[in-house]
Amino acid sequence: MGLLSFSPKTSSFSTGLISISLKQRRSKDSFQVRAVAAPSEAVSGFDEMVAGTQRKYYMLGGKGGVGKTSCAASLAVKFANNGHPTLVVSTDPAHSLSDSFAQDLTGGQLVPVEGPDFPLFALEINPEKAREEFRNVTQKDGGTGVKDFMDGMGLGMLVEQLGELKLGELLDTPPPGLDEAIAISKVIQFLESQEYSMFTRIVFDTAPTGHTLRLLSLPDFLDASIGKILKLREKIASATSAIKSVFGQEQNRQGASDKLERLRERMVKVRELFRDTDSTEFVIVTIPTVMAVSESSRLSESLKKENVPVKRLIVNQIIPPSASDCKFCAMKRKDQMRALEMIKSDSELSSLMLIEAPLVDVEIRGVPALRFMGDIIWK
């Protein structure tokens, strides 16, 4: 039975034996973590992930509650501790980065995370704010704005075409994934600015599976919608050149058109980013249950169909072999082993690099704990 120590003074766990089942004892200035079993060797190919200074994006996603945030945050800490200025971004409308790092990272701005050796910043995208901005741009220039404008001008024949866009409806009752698409396009907007040029690793903590699947098709959908709006605008502009002078708004409208065009370009970039094998990888996180494995298999299939690069599958929260005589633990573990076998024979998942991460008996919160978890998973 080995022992791992953590000292807040050095903010690190001692190296050596890695634990699966942990018993935590807190004292005034230190706590110890008792290791009762050694984990199966997880090999994530971290050397390949950390190599090079070219910017890389890692998107972690999967079913709700499987540990996406913990895995994403631990990967970000690990990158930062390996010399990469790193940005961790939450695009999940229900953010939990602040909880995971045990620091206030809210506000929709870059916030420095205290603890790692190299700069680590976090960004929780505020989906409501981002959606509001999106709504302003599209409505001003394309959504209800265009509809009202056309109605007013008696250009009824174009209204039918506008109906196809369903953009107003989309914004009033946003489907799952829209917030994500907007959030990621927002991130791309950020990344174009100088302030963000320092980051060589960007880790996304994404929303649960359903949102991700929807998200994959959204950039195409929005790109097409915005494209249609722009075409409509052109038609209106050419059909009503006289109106322009009456309203004297040509400059404003041109500005709004440019904004819309930029939004569209960003959507195209989102789509490209998701499919760029040189810079991007989607890491699926799951737990060893039949339901989670089935969902992960479907996610993997959809990602591949969309040409999104997927190489790694983290199976999180694996119960260690029962050292005691706990019947519940033994049964649960047997169940989990069945799910693991299912992964190994699944046509989608078996080809992925399998990273097994143990269930630890302390909550993973704060940089030292994330560093500890990262050292188990990412090696």
Ligand SMILES: Nc1ncnc2c1ncn2[C@@H]1O[C@H](COP(=O)(O)OP(=O)(O)OP(=O)(O)O)[C@@H](O)[C@H]1O
């Ligand atoms: N390997 C693990 N061992 C013990 N606890 C874990 C492990 N992985 C995650 N947890 C705990 O499980 C809870 C959920 O984890 P996390 O927030 O990372 O999941 P999530 O998939 O991001 O959830 P959501 O979909 O709700 O955002 C947290 O309390 C976290 O500390």
